[in-house]
Amino acid sequence: MTATSSGSEAWICPACGWKKQSLWALSCHIVSMRDPTYNKAHKGLIETLVPDVVWGQTFSEAHQLMPKLRLTVRPTVLETVSITVEPSVEAYILLARIETKLHTFIIDGLWEKFGEDEKEWWARHVPLPTRKECSERREQDPKRLPLHRYMDLIDLKSVIEKNWDLFQSKFPSEYGDNRKLLLQDFDRLNQLRNEVMHPLRGQQWDEDDIQFVRSFLEHVNELDL
Numbered sequence: 247m248t249a250t251s252s253g254s255e256a257w258i259c260p261a262c263g264w265k266k267q268s269l270w271a272l273s274c275h276i277v278s279m280r281d282p283t284y285n286k287a288h289k290g291l292i293e294t295l296v297p298d299v300v301w302g303q304t305f306s307e308a309h310q311l312m313p314k315l316r317l318t319v320r321p322t323v324l325e326t327v328s329i330t331v332e333p334s335v336e337a338y339i340l341l342a343r344i345e346t347k348l349h350t351f352i353i354d355g356l357w358e359k360f361g362e363d364e365k366e367w368w369a370r371h372v373p374l375p376t377r378k379e380c381s382e383r384r385e386q387d388p389k390r391l392p393l394h395r396y397m398d399l400i401d402l403k404s405v406i407e408k409n410w411d412l413f414q415s416k417f418p419s420e421y422g423d424n425r426k427l428l429l430q431d432f433d434r435l436n437q438l439r440n441e442v443m444h445p446l447r448g449q450q451w452d453e454d455d456i457q458f459v460r461s462f463l464e465h466v467n468e469l470d471l
Contacts, residue, residue, distance in 0.1 A: 287342040403432040
């Protein structure tokens with residue numbers, strides 16, 4: 247993935263596109279945005295570049311991140327500033343956007359149809375295995391967020407599958423007319439997501455993988471969020 251901007255030297259955040267005047271400022275920006283309840287893309291960027299990151303104070307995390315950013319983000323001082331992001335980093339950013347947008351789309355759709363009472367939309371329209379998984383995840387999280395905040399990508403697939411009559415017409419025709427293809431693409435997307443989250447296993451990404459994720463995001467961007 248390449249981003250460009252006119253002007254003097256700048257460091258562009260791969261997760262959101264913000265421009266910073268120094269590598270240190272970029273590192274501090276990324277770690278300050280890492281709270282997973284606020285911005286999963288920035289936290290995932292850190293975990294991808296620094297798999298063994300020691301979470302602590304922002305100053306410490308920024309020091310761990312900066313050397314990795316130096317190898318990944320390359321600014322120039324020409325009229326056009328250009329950066330190149332490694333395929334695995336781009337993949338995580340795209341996947342985070344997909345998961346966030348799909349989550350909003352699905353939860354808003356269920357609330358609009360069935361109301362926000364968990365006894366109705368959660369208990370009756372979210373599959374039991376997903377409800378159990380989310381409950382277990384919340385038990386391990388001191389923040390105790392709403393249950394739906396603990397759904398993963400594959401959980402979103404199960405909700406769509408259970409409520410296909412509600413969501414079918416909202417998907418682009420390529421998927422709305424072909425439920426099997428949508429579910430297959432969800433499985434492929436989830437496999438790629440799992441590989442991105444485990445960078446030490448040495449998964450090599452190719453252009454077909456990246457193009458598939460880009461294409462899926464384009465479909466998601468067509469949803470009425």
